[in-house]
Amino acid sequence: MANLIVNGGRPLNGTLRPNGNxxxxxxxxxxxxxxxxxxxxxxxxxxxxxxxxxxxxxxxxxxxxxxxxxxxxxxxxxxxxxxxxxxxxxxxxxxxxxxxxxxxxxxxxxxxxxxxxxxxxxxxxxxxxxxxxxxxxxxxxxxxHIDLTLDGRxxxxxxxxxxxxxxxxxxxxxxxxxxxxxxxxxxxxxxxxxxxxxxxxxxxxxxxxxxxxxxxxxxxxxxxxxxxxxVPDDHHEVATFLALGGVSGGRVTVETDILDEMPLILDQFAKLGLQFETAPGAVTVTGWTREVTPPLTAQMTPKIEAAPWPYFPADLLPQAIGVSVGCKGDVMFWNKVYEGAMGWSAELAKFGVRCHLSDPHRLIVFGNNKLKPAEVEAPYIIRVVVGLLIAAIQIDGQSRILNAGPVRRAHPRFIENLTALGADIRWEE
Missing domain, CATH: 3.65.10.10 (Enolpyruvate transferase domain)
Known part of the structure; x- marks a missing residue:
């Protein structure tokens, strides 16, 4: 299985188009x-x-x-x-x-x-x-065996x-x-x-x-x-490139015709301090404050909930978690689709992230972490590889993501696109 070598702390800048979904x-x-x-x-x-x-x-x-x-x-x-x-x-x-x-x-x-x-x-x-x-x-x-017969229309x-x-x-x-x-x-x-x-x-x-x-x-x-x-553009990839650009300290524009699918997705990432500008056929991440938007109900922890569409997609929760590790405030992530899908969060501790898996569906990531480069291991889940990459790319120094090959199942030319934006990242076969 291939690994990713990530030298973080370098801003990504430029324009690109996402792949088909x-x-x-x-x-x-x-x-x-x-x-x-x-x-x-x-x-x-x-x-x-x-x-x-x-x-x-x-x-x-x-x-x-x-x-x-x-x-x-x-x-x-x-x-x-x-x-x-x-x-x-x-x-x-x-x-x-x-x-x-x-x-x-x-x-x-x-x-x-x-x-x-x-x-x-x-x-x-x-x-x-x-x-x-x-x-x-x-x-x-x-x-x-599953043995099915259909007689006619x-x-x-x-x-x-x-x-x-x-x-x-x-x-x-x-x-x-x-x-x-x-x-x-x-x-x-x-x-x-x-x-x-x-x-x-x-x-x-x-x-x-x-x-x-x-x-x-x-x-x-x-x-x-x-x-x-x-084939429509991939909204997961649109959000992923924006998140990577934002946490790197750069400015990345994604050209796409699916902006009508993006309002809630952008709103949830904005809760984590990412700033966006939209124009006809394009969306740009312009900055990252690292501030978590507090709820008006003072007794509640800020949260991002993932559930079936038109809720925030569960396949974007790892990317949001990857952003949150560099935030100044606490955030709870709630996966209402998959049970046990956040067990990989234990790997975040290697980056210096303080987090708590409350149950098979809920994870709390605490703010103001002292992040450090690390070697982490990804499970066979495409979006988790990306979530770990978003964490690694914002940390000065070299990190290694083991078993990162599954990302190729959903993101063609992924590393090539990031390199073109200024990332220092490569495959280790």
């Missing part, structure tokens, strides 16, 4: 299986999971033209899928779970193993996905989800887009990447109402057409 491009790729016509995507991020999907599609006879430099990808699938489509499923990619609905619709049968250690799809709850497919008429054979269904799961909402969209009639999902996820999938399906011929809300109504069609769609 990793969490949008992968379900959009899965949606291409719903048509035999050509689909073209632009603003495609060069991430490792993309390469694995391309390899899978080519292995089942799909025509894939990927221009890495132009960030465009065109794909045309064969008229009929064979058993190879099941046998070659890239099950070790977590996002491969979104292939289930398209393959079941196209092939009529789906089968994979679930052993005593859990699903081959990785640590991800598959029950909501299987439940959705069964609700739409898929029959599940008894046994130790499914009828529309109404589902009230137990919780707003992004990938389960995407599974619903993918099967409802070709169901007979109008399907409704209540308690749907509404993240920007879910909205991107909705817009793509509309471009392909489905009719979807309620995009961006918690209630989606999908009128399916018998045949979906090809489409030309743009």
């Amino acid at each position: 990793k969490n949008a491009v992968l379900p959009m790729l899965c949606a291409t299986l719903l048509t035999e016509a050509q689909v073209t995507l632009s603003n495609v991020p060069d991430i490792t999971d993309l390469a694995k999907f391309i390899d899978y599609f080519r292995s089942i006879g799909s025509e894939v033209d990927y221009d890495r430099a132009a960030e465009t990808l065109s794909i045309k699938h064969p008229a009929k899928l064979t058993d190879d489509a099941i046998e070659r499923l890239p099950l070790r990619i977590r996002s491969a779970i979104m292939l289930l609905a398209p393959i079941l619709l196209r092939h009529g049968h789906l089968r994979f193993d679930v052993d005593a250690k859990g699903c081959a799809l990785g640590i991800r709850e598959i029950d909501p996905h299987i439940a959705i497919l069964r609700t739409f008429g898929a029959a599940m054979a008894p046994g130790d 499914p009828d529309a269904q109404s589902i009230w989800a137990e919780y707003a799961s992004v990938t389960a909402t995407e599974t619903f969209l993918l099967i409802a887009a070709m169901a007979r009639g109008t399907s409704v999902l209540t308690n749907a996820a509404s993240e920007p990447h879910v909205q991107a999938l909705c817009h793509m399906l509309v471009e392909m011929g489905a009719r979807i109402e309620g995009i961006g809300t918690s209630r989606l109504s999908v009128t399916g069609v018998e045949t979906l057409s090809g489409a030309t769609c743009r």
